[in-house]
Amino acid sequence: MSILEVKGVNKRFGGLQALGDVNLSVQENSVHAIIGPNGAGKSTLLNCLVGKLIPDTGSVMFDGQSVLGRTPYEINQMGISRVFQTPEIFGDLTVMENMMIPCFAKRDGAFEMNAWGSVLGQKDIVAHAEHVLEDMNMADKRQMMASSMSRGDKRRLEIGMCLAQEPRLLLLDEPTAGMARADTNNTIDLLKEIKDKRDITIAIIEHDMHVVFSLAERITVLAQGTPLVEDVPENIKGNPKVREAYLGEAQV
Amino acid sequence: MLGLNKKDTSLLLLVAALVAFAPILLNPFPEGSALAQFNAGYPDLMQRFVIFGIFAIGFNILFGLTGYLSFGHAAFLGAGSYAGVWALKLLTINVIPAIIISTIVAGLFSILIGYISLRRSGIYFSILTLAFAQMAFALAASVLTPITGGETGLQTNLNDPRILDFGVREGGNIPAPSLFGLEMGSSFQLPVAGWLWTFNVGYYLSAVLMLIAFYIAIRIFRSPFGMMLKAVKSNQQRLNYTGLNTRPYMLACFVISGMYAGLAGGLMVAMDPLAGPERMQWTASGEVVLMSILGGVGTLIGPVLGAGFIKYFENIFSKINDNLLHQWFAFMPDGIENVLVAIIHPFIGKGWHLTLGLMFMAVIIFLPGGLVELGQRIGRLFKRRKSDDTSGQTTPAE
Incomplete structure (x- = not known):
């Protein structure tokens, strides 16, 4: 099909x-x-x-x-998720935060006004992001600034972010x-x-x-x-x- | 505590303590001493510190998180002020309704301006907001005179309706804005030895609202919503291709920011029930940009520091005059004294903008993270002295 x-x-x-x-x-x-x-x-x-x-x-x-x-x-x-020719990631955010954003998009849709709860209080999102990071062998880099990684790692992160959306x-x-x-x-x-x-x-x-x-x-x-x-x-x-x-x- | 982590809680408590003891902390020099004019602990100035602090916190939610530089934020301050005066005129002299209505009106106004301006980003967004603010300024000064009082401004009158006050009239005087009878201008003065401390009702009301505003800002910074706003600043394209619609995020942020400005405007008229069009002028919009950058863009405490810093200079440096300089340098030989006074002259009094400009340049060049970065560097210096074994870990400015 x-x-x-x-x-x-x-x-x-x-x-x-x-x-x-x-x-x-x-x-x-x-x-x-x-x-x-x-x-x-x-x-x-x-x-x-x-x-x-x-x-x-x-x-x-x-x-x-x-x-x-x-x-x-x-x-x-x-x-449909897209990976770009030059890795498009959120350079000013940590690897973990990068990974959480697609998890939010998957759970909450295109817009969700949650200005009161803390990010780390979203246990399901944290677990999901951790899981994908482990899958990508990037768990040890979770606190790194995304922009400071090598190009290969940025690519890996970008692909991971796309996969997090399943x-x-x-x-x-x-x-x-x-x-x-x-x-x-x-x-x-x-x-x-x-x-x-x-x-x-x-x-x-x-x-x-x-x-x-x-x-x-x-x-x-x-x-x-x-x-x-x-x-x-x-x-x-x-x-x-x-x-x-x-x-x-x-x-x- | 209050849903914040340990670091944020201690920051909030620190700010709360500073604000609570500001009347004492800002008056370090005894009355009548030569340095007494550097005291900032008088009600008028302290009110301005916290009110502009609120304005800057709100501005920083937009500029610091999303990187969208609004150059017309004073329009919301002005709209809030006018709405506040009307509430004082029509409803009641109690400031609570005025403050609430100011915030709501500024919020509605920012929905309109944000909806249109947010179609563009970068410099085009800045120019659009500037254009809207200048339009609002021009309208307030001319066509809308029946609502705004034109160039003379809008103020409360003795024969205002004040329908909620049920005809309570104080004999012959225009009533002053109050909180359930407690007038904003009333103060409790406490002389201790050579010092005179003034505890003002209006200041403490503004201070409490600033703390609430600061607390809400921390929550927003740490929330999923705040993270999305940081993502907008970092890479809008990736956000779009991750299935997130940036438009409503930006509009919500813009409106929140506008409501902060409206709250500040409402508090201004609660302290002094007078609103004029100059409050919407582009210089006022520029001032809040300076405050944020000077204090530290994107940091929580930075904008408050920047606001305090600029207001201090505006009010204290501008008061120093040549006579005073002659007094200070009187111990020197006449020739040197005159030369020194001539050199310093352009930087004081009306020239305080020059001093501020130089300091602003110095901060931009040497401390791109603003006053917060200065604090972090000093803090790191002390830490290194304490324990030389810890490596020079850098933490992102918060």
Whole structure:
């Protein structure tokens, strides 16, 4: 069963056709990768899924409901969490506080006026946040300022924050961009572990083929705003069209 | 205690003690001594300390937690003041209804301004709030004269209706604002040796309300709501993509902050039943920004310190004049005395703003965390002397 259905999506920025008739279907509980050369429209597509951009035409359905016209927080409350290319965390807050905020969002919804009780008095939230931190192997860092951590740890925290909401679909935007090999491998292991432990669908946009082929169960190749092929990884590797898109004109 | 942790409780108790003994603490010099003019323990100034303390605490809930710099907060102070005078005129000379109505009116006013201004952030938000405050100022001074009394201001009169006072009329005099008959201006004076301590009703009423306001601010800082506001300051994008709607959080914060300003405005007219448009002017809005930054933005006690500091300078430094300087330096040879007086002259009297400006610059450059940071550094210095083995752990300013 597909959890995310993108049908006939077009997006134009002035004279540039960023997305042209994109169709995409992500199966529930799978890892789906979207790859493509620079400027292929990967990020534009992702922004259309989370409410940052609205496509000119087409439809985006998540679990049978349209996400178009909804704001990012509404889409998140529907069950889609997003990890950014550069880790977006609350740098001025501690790791524990960072982790508690999505727990509040999960429990109380988009807005809850609780200006009287103390944060630490919310036992269920504290327990939930502690639990996720342990899961992420970050329990020892809970009192650290989030901004003082290494990039790899920030990424780990951001993914943890998304998981704390128990989303049905996790969107990752080049999660290993700019990372050292060791950090990249750690992230791959982390994502594999998440996949094994939970019922979760992961859609990942990635440049790094090593990451893509270690994780993905299905791959969509995007080129110049249009899906080129969609297939299992084994078939993508040898596909001449894909090579052409990545390496330019095929040598004859 | 009271749902606070140990550290916050002791801070609250410390502030309570300082406020309770302020009439004694602020009068360290005996009457008639040369330094007596540095005494700040007279009712008028002490009232201003705590009232502006409330204003600054409220401002800091908005600016300190969310980082949204409102440059029009005096509009709420002014709105509260006008509402307060009207309550004193129409309802009763008792200050309780006036204070409550001031707070509510300022809250309603801030819903309107906040709803529109919060569509933008950063400098655009500041400019929007400034524009609204200047509009309010201009309206109060001109078009709204029937309600605000125009440039002369609004005050209580002998023949005001005061419907709740059931026609009680004191012979011939305009009644003074009171708390169930206890006049705000009345004081109990206690001469001890050379000192004269003045315990004023209005001051203690304001002080109690400031303590309540301070307590509420601590609760907000430590609450889930407060944490969300800090998250707005830290990374609004992440908050949106974590399923939280920043709009109602910001509006609620803005309105709370506006109500603090309204409470301060209401107390001002309870002490002195007169409200003029200059209370809404942008300089008044700027003053509360200075208070917060000088004391320490985002800290609990900082804004109160900043408010006290600025009001002290405004009232004490501005009173020093050349004659006094000549008196102080009289022991020196005439030439040197005149040179010294000439050098110091621009910094005193009407020039107190210059002194304040220099001190403000010094604080910004050397103590970005404000007076609170100064206190922390001194505290750390003492700790290090006591036990050299503890590592230099830094704690975030609270």
